[in-house]
Structure formats: structure tokens, C-alpha cells
Amino acid sequence: MPRPVIFDLFHTLVEGADQERDRVVGEMALIVGVAPAALVAAYHASWRDRLVRWDVEETVRLLAGRLGGAPTDDQVTRAGHLRRALARRVLDSVSAATLGVLDALRAERHPLALISNATSETAEAWPGSRLARRFDVAIFSSEVRLAKPDPAIFKLAAERLGVVPTECVYVGDGADGELAGAAAVGMTVLRTTEHNDTDPSWGGPMLAALGDLPALLREPAGPHLASTSDSQIR
Structure with missing residues (x-):
């Protein structure tokens, strides 16, 4: 059998597209008003929570808040769209x-x-x-x-x-x-x-x-x- x-x-x-993920997170940072390098680092540090606990919007809101940002709902949504588009591109690859x-x-x-x-x-x-x-x-x-x-x-x-x-x-x-x-x-x-x-x-x-x-x-x-x-x- x-x-x-x-x-x-x-x-x-x-492909894992690791560098592309960091680039996209940097773009997301500009949308929510925090430093790109800081948000990239926060993404790396929070990988376990992101794998099993947080959805896209929750991730953006929580990490931006920890970095001193206060993104609006619209900013969080726009940042989430970038991350979702990346997921589609990676699967399409x-x-x-x-x-x-x-x-x-x-x-x-x-x-x-x-x-x-x-x-x-x-x-x-x-x-x-x-x-x-x-x-x-x-x-x-x-x-x-x-x-x-x-x-x-x-x-x-x-x-x-x-x-x-x-x-x-x-x-x-x-x-x-x-x-x-x-x-x-x-x-x-x-x-x-x-x-x-x-x-x-x-x-x-x-x-x-x-x-x-x-x-x-x-x-x-x-x-x-x-x-x-x-x-x-x-």
C-alpha cells in the first residue's frame, strides 16, 4: 500500500523568502509609524507567539505598540494587507x-x-x-x-x-x-x-x-x- x-x-x-519577509515588515513599519529595523527585530523575537497565538492585525498592533506606536485601525489594516500579499506570493512561487x-x-x-x-x-x-x-x-x-x-x-x-x-x-x-x-x-x-x-x-x-x-x-x-x-x- x-x-x-x-x-x-x-x-x-x-523558498522561505526570509529576506523578502523582512523587507515587507519594514514597509509595514512605515505605515504604522515605527522604525523599520525595530519592527523587523520585534517580528523575529516574537516568532513563537506569531506561530500559535496572534493573527496578522493583532501582531501589527501589539508589536507597534511595544515600539511606541499607536496605529489607527486603517494603518493596521493596510499593514496587514502587505503581509497577506506576501503570503500569496510565496505560495504562488x-x-x-x-x-x-x-x-x-x-x-x-x-x-x-x-x-x-x-x-x-x-x-x-x-x-x-x-x-x-x-x-x-x-x-x-x-x-x-x-x-x-x-x-x-x-x-x-x-x-x-x-x-x-x-x-x-x-x-x-x-x-x-x-x-x-x-x-x-x-x-x-x-x-x-x-x-x-x-x-x-x-x-x-x-x-x-x-x-x-x-x-x-x-x-x-x-x-x-x-x-x-x-x-x-x-
Whole structure:
């Protein structure tokens, strides 16, 4: 039976766009009347709250207030529009090659899920993206109030797929300790480096190109997939 595959989003299916995010936050700062560098720093420092607690407007209002700003409702709304537009652009940046990999997996009847540590604007933009219709389950930290590497978020994805974690393959770049989190619940873990070499210390199998995944999953289970030794799949 085809194995369920669970993907990370940023730096796995799409580029992380970290510099673009900082640029947009700088523009948001000018709208709400605070220093761009200060708001960028506040965004970085508040990442955990933004992943599991605050929506876009709440984030803008709270962080601007902490920096001495007093933005109007209109300013907060305008700043939020910039952040939402960025989320749509990042999701739209998915390559045809990546979409082709997902289509190949679906054609071979692999159940597909996504787990993303993502703020609310990404979750809002997801249903309109080209990625969304290719997944059976999508879990965003901002919606479930859980974030990787919490084992509960991995178990939730498996539960929503109707399988147990040990049946699943998890594919991610390794940000936020996600590889160890997936392994801790018994998932087979593949670290991908196509977009970013995020966790070079990870000792398990490495997938250099996402395009190799469908053929890899067709092979009988072998030590190259189940092993925790340092190996690279090309």
C-alpha cells in the first residue's frame, strides 16, 4: 500500500523568502509609524507567539505598540494587507517541478499531508494556492495552536490522514527541530536540501532533489530509507 507522505512547507516545497519577509515588515513599519529595523527585530523575537497565538492585525498592533506606536485601525489594516500579499506570493512561487512531484505521488495513491509552522496569513492564503488541491490534509500551527517539534502536531497529521505515525514518511528541511520531532513519533524521516541546507547535523537520510522522491518510494523498504545513518539519496 502506498505510504502516506507528510511535507513541511517553507524551504521544502517553496523558498522561505526570509529576506523578502523582512523587507515587507519594514514597509509595514512605515505605515504604522515605527522604525523599520525595530519592527523587523520585534517580528523575529516574537516568532513563537506569531506561530500559535496572534493573527496578522493583532501582531501589527501589539508589536507597534511595544515600539511606541499607536496605529489607527486603517494603518493596521493596510499593514496587514502587505503581509497577506506576501503570503500569496510565496505560495504562488511553487515551481512546476514541485507540483509535478506532488502530482506523481497522488497518481500513485500516496496520501499527502502538510504540516507548517506558519502564521495566520499563510493559512488564510492556502486554500487559493495551487498546492492546496494536491493535499488531503493541511495543518498550520496558527490554526491548531501547536508548532513543530511538538509531537502532538505530527500525531494530529497522521490522525487526520487516518493512519498511525509509523506508517508515514516525513519530508522537511529541518527547521524548528522538525526532523527529530517526526522521528520521535516513529515517522520515517527524509531531510531535503533542495531549497536550503537547514539542519546539516541531522544524521538520517538526505534527499538532495525532491524529484527523486516518487522513485524512492516505489522501491521496497530498504536500509537507505529506514536507516538513521548518514546517507544521501540523489
